[in-house]
Amino acid sequence: MSSACLETPSVAVLMCTYHPGIYFSEQLISIAEQSLSPSSVWVSDDSISTDVTARISEELEGAGLTGAKIVAGPRKGFAANFLSILCHPEVEGDYFAFSDQDDIWMPDKLQVAVDQLSRVPAELPAVYCGRSLLVTDGNQELGSSPLFGRQPSFANALVQSIAGGNTMVLNNSARELLRRAGECEIVSHDWWVYLLVSGVEGIVIYDAKPTIRYRQHDGNLVGGHTSLMAHLNRVRLLLFHDRFKSWNEINVASLQKVKHLLTARNRQVLEDFVSTRSGGVLRRLRHLRKSGVYRQTLMGNFGLLIATLTGKI
Template identity: 50%
Template sequence: MEKLEVLPLSYRNAQTAVPPLSAWAGGLFTSFLRQAEKEADCRVAILLCTYHGQHYLAEQLESFAAQSHTNWEVWASDDGSEDDTHSILEAYISKWGSGRLSMHFGPAEGFAANFLSLTCNASINADFYAYSDQDDVWEADKLARAVQWLQSVPAEVPALYCSRTQLVDADNNEIGVSPLFTKAPSFANALMQNIGGGNTMVFNNAARELLREAGENKSVITHDWWAYMVVTGCGGRVFYDSKPTLRYRQHGGNLVGTNADWTARFNRIRMLFQGRFKLWNDSNISALLTLQHRLTPENREILQCFAKARGMRLIPRLIHLKRSGIYRQTLLGNIGLVAAAILGKI
């Protein structure tokens, strides 16, 4: 039997060039530090819209201060408040300094127009942009989670982060969570619904440039639904985080609340029969047509197929809507979609 030669350990290590465990761990730690530093360098502009927000505004501002990602600045646009909103903002300007918070005057044309005015404001420059309502409470890692994902997307690709929310009552007591959507974000879905509340959205400069190109004078239903349609339609990426990143306060003064309970579902059915959904689609299609040169060829075809189907008779309408690929995130939602198509309310 041939005798095997046993090489000294040091010789074997030299031949195979296996780095010591300490060197491997050190390299990993260095890589982690570089990534952390890269994320920390990212400037986030928080686009905060206010209107008679005196009851909860301070708590929202304090949740900004508690963020683990500390490189942020707040651009607050007030839409004509006559309560103590201005004095609260001015107090935080004094507390934080003008480099942290600045106050501006909105167009006084509703919350969607106010958010779009901030989105298109050429004075605001950052790496990422976060929409914020006046009455929520952000979890401490909200911005950090968004920045981490956005950093993974090439800068030239439009990217939008959004998440679930923890539902709370007026006193910040937990009452549930927003629905968990499991189907992939897409333009075909965006035509039918918005999966991410604006209060959770953070987006990059490539996405913002698309929204700025579309302009602030768009007659859209909501700014967040519009952002979801634009980013997906123009070939961007959307990440829906299943982990809630903020406490979404439900109270009598909500301009827009959660759609999770049965009252909201009943209201959606009522609005469907009243033709509200059809009017929303009229507005969305009209707005999207001004950006159709930016849509991907596939998404342009989806939009054209959907728009054409709406004016057809029943059977051709159903065939073309099916061909367009539009869908909602839940079974009940898709049943409602079919009903709307049959009734000509789409």
């Protein structure tokens, strides 16, 4: 890992691991070969075995990331692990990049993100995120994750996460915002970042051009499938299952605890969205319209409407 010049922004790479598999070394090499070298690499490992920790250390050295630091994760799931390392008191930097354990970063991933984030005033929370190039476990291209064209906003974030955490780079103001929010029960770290940054009317930069190769395999916790069947399954999730409703319950409960951080306008959006989730049909529809919440696609908004009608929002 090369030393950063004074003019070069410092970027801390925050990787979370759990029994990393055969793709781990390829990801580490892609981090080591970034055109903008990270100033530090932190690995928060949720594995229990000391043998795993030793192997991680060997893999880091093999990739040339000799200065990387390994810490024990909280062992409460992937989302808690990412928030834990983001808020770790010893982690410092101008920017903070989340990393999964089995992707492949394109050589300019960090440079592209920092170039765009550097245009945002430092005091304004900002996150860079975007699409992923989906690949097989053998790194053969499958296509890109969905392209979302509507403006990122808190009204969208309440009902949808638009980008994977593995694409996200945060500025220090966004990191401090997450720190102020503290430990909360959340569905996923990427969704929580989107909710909080948009909730304070920070900047969400959504890049249509992928900068990571995202492996699709049985070990993925969250997939990125783009087929028509995948889209239909998402709508089916809204229409006929309680998972979407339970996700909203978790996010709303945590947002209520930190609503003092939100702008007045977004506190009202949150209040209207909460009203959408109870009472009679006409009341739910009225508050759905008043809240202005939306998903990124026509099919997604149809599912949102039906979920409201059936009380599954």
